[in-house]
Amino acid sequence: MISISKLKFIDKFREVENLEIIENKSDVKRLSKDFYNYSPILTEKLDECIADLVVRPSDHKAVKEVAEICWELSIPLTLRGSGTGNYGQAVPLFKGVVMQMSQFNKLEEFDPSTGFVKVQSGCVMGDLNKQLEKYGRELRLLPSTWKTATIGGFIAGGSGGIGSIRWGFLRDPGNLIGLEAVTMNEKPALLKFDAEESEPLNHAYGTNGIITSLLLATDIKRKWYSLVIDCIEFEKTIEILKTLTSAAINLKLGAILEEEIVDQMPKWFKSKSRSHKVLIQSTFGGIKTIELICKKFKVESTLLGEEEKLVNGISEVVWNHTTLHMRSRDKNWTYLQMLLPLNNEIELINFLRKKWGKKVLWHLEAVSQQGSPRLAALPVLKWNGAEELNEIMEDCKKLGAFIFNPHVLTVEGGGLGVVDADQVKAKLRFDPKGLLNPGKLEGWEVKEQFKI
Numbered sequence: 140m141i142s143i144s145k146l147k148f149i150d151k152f153r154e155v156e157n158l159e160i161i162e163n164k165s166d167v168k169r170l171s172k173d174f175y176n177y178s179p180i181l182t183e184k185l186d187e188c189i190a191d192l193v194v195r196p197s198d199h200k201a202v203k204e205v206a207e208i209c210w211e212l213s214i215p216l217t218l219r220g221s222g223t224g225n226y227g228q229a230v231p232l233f234k235g236v237v238m239q240m241s242q243f244n245k246l247e248e249f250d251p252s253t254g255f256v257k258v259q260s261g262c263v264m265g266d267l268n269k270q271l272e273k274y275g276r277e278l279r280l281l282p283s284t285w286k287t288a289t290i291g292g293f294i295a296g297g298s299g300g301i302g303s304i305r306w307g308f309l310r311d312p313g314n315l316i317g318l319e320a321v322t323m324n325e326k327p328a329l330l331k332f333d334a335e336e337s338e339p340l341n342h343a344y345g346t347n348g349i350i351t352s353l354l355l356a357t358d359i360k361r362k363w364y365s366l367v368i369d370c371i372e373f374e375k376t377i378e379i380l381k382t383l384t385s386a387a388i389n390l391k392l393g394a395i396l397e398e399e400i401v402d403q404m405p406k407w408f409k410s411k412s413r414s415h416k417v418l419i420q421s422t423f424g425g426i427k428t429i430e431l432i433c434k435k436f437k438v439e440s441t442l443l444g445e446e447e448k449l450v451n452g453i454s455e456v457v458w459n460h461t462t463l464h465m466r467s468r469d470k471n472w473t474y475l476q477m478l479l480p481l482n483n484e485i486e487l488i489n490f491l492r493k494k495w496g497k498k499v500l501w502h503l504e505a506v507s508q509q510g511s512p513r514l515a516a517l518p519v520l521k522w523n524g525a526e527e528l529n530e531i532m533e534d535c536k537k538l539g540a541f542i543f544n545p546h547v548l549t550v551e552g553g554g555l556g557v558v559d560a561d562q563v564k565a566k567l568r569f570d571p572k573g574l575l576n577p578g579k580l581e582g583w584e585v586k587e588q589f590k591i
């Protein structure tokens with residue numbers, strides 16, 4: 140519990156100009172949550188974690204003043220974009236203040252010579268993409284939540300998604316060019332960071348700086364066409380996807396859904412033929428090549444049309460939206476995230492199928508890892524306790540998969556599993572009291588007075 144009187148601290152925030160204050164209990168509760176309920180483990184840990192107050196600043200001065208008050212009274216401050224994270228990234232473990240950045244939503248600059256866009260952190264990615272259209276550009280990477288999620292939340296809490304087949308992951312060099320952030324010091328300052336200096340703040344869950352704007356590389360805006368390939372044998376879907384990712388065509392997305400997953404997708408997506416599906420987004424120029432490859436594999440493909448013009452596009456059944464649809468049928472589905480072993484994917488999948496049967500259903504995504512095509516997987520699992528989940532993860536690891544565990548709360552636990560010294564150094568410089576989103580960075584010990 141925070142050792143100061145609640146009244147005293149709310150009064151301080153009331154004096155800040157251009158700051159919306161949300162005190163209503165049900166709103167504060169709603170704005171203290173994200174999509175952590177995809178994990179039964181996190182649900183147990185986080186259901187009681189609710190902020191004391193939510194604030195929404197609309198200028199830099201208000202952000203700095205919020206930070207100053209939090210510093211003065213030693214109140215934890217947790218940043219929030221739209222709260223679509225899956226691992227409780229935006230949940231305030233030690234109560235305090237949640238600051239939602241949704242009023243920071245402007246496209247500030249576009250540089251036609253580089254294609255770099257400077258945008259405020261609370262801008263929703265769907266809106267940003269719309270604004271980029273007039274420059275003939277689009278975002279390189281999108282989570283499947285792009286219609287509601289913010290760009291700041293994606294950088295601070297996400298990893299990749301639609302576009303990762305070409306552009307890899309958010310932390311790959313070249314995607315984030317720079318950022319601006321307010322520090323959590325006695326006198327909070329707005330600092331500018333170049334690409335190298337931004338690295339420790341990229342995917343740090345807002346534990347080492349309040350990001351106010353980002354400088355991002357963008358791609359040429361293309362018309363993406365969506366195509367579905369039907370395939371009876373699962374092994375063949377992998378061969379087809381690998382053939383497509385190494386063909387000389389533009390791709391935005393390449394995913395595989397096992398037949399039992401397809402069965403539980405929304406009605407509009409299901410086809411009459413029962414089969415596994417390969418989902419592809421490519422430019423019109425790539426379609427002929429894809430059809431030729433399908434002919435060689437003796438499989439049928441259906442061109443759905445231009446993704447943006449479809450009432451329901453395939454972007455809505457990929458990445459974690461697959462899990463979303465499964466869970467809307469049965470809340471006992473949960474999931475895992477992993478990079479599959481290079482050229483050993485099918486051995487791993489066959490082993491797990493034999494051992495776990497239909498308790499583990501396969502959803503694969505093609506990604507680029509350090510410039511090379513690779514398959515990631517977001518299998519959905521029937522929840523049967525933490526012990527079974529751990530055994531499934533151990534099986535995957537033994538067979539060469541690299542797990543990004545979505546059932547843990549820390550940056551390190553959900554990432555490479557090791558403390559990133561640069562992230563900790565940045566925290567020491569920009570949040571020396573450890574007030575920003577406490578409890579999410581393993582490399583930083585949480586002070587006693589914040590223990591729940």
Ligand SMILES: Cc1cc2nc3c(=O)[nH]c(=O)nc-3n(C[C@H](O)[C@H](O)[C@H](O)COP(=O)(O)OP(=O)(O)OC[C@H]3O[C@@H](n4cnc5c(N)ncnc54)[C@H](O)[C@@H]3O)c2cc1C
Binds near residue numbers: 297
């Ligand atoms: C159905 C579903 C599908 C998803 N698909 C994907 C996917 O394809 N790829 C993917 O990577 N993720 C995915 N996610 C996770 C999530 O939607 C994305 O990461 C999204 O970009 C988060 O944005 P947000 O605005 O909701 O951030 P929030 O959830 O509000 O915040 C995420 C993290 O960023 C921090 N943060 C927010 N704003 C700031 C700021 N201004 N400064 C510093 N820190 C900040 C928060 O404290 C938190 O730690 C999915 C989630 C769901 C529920």
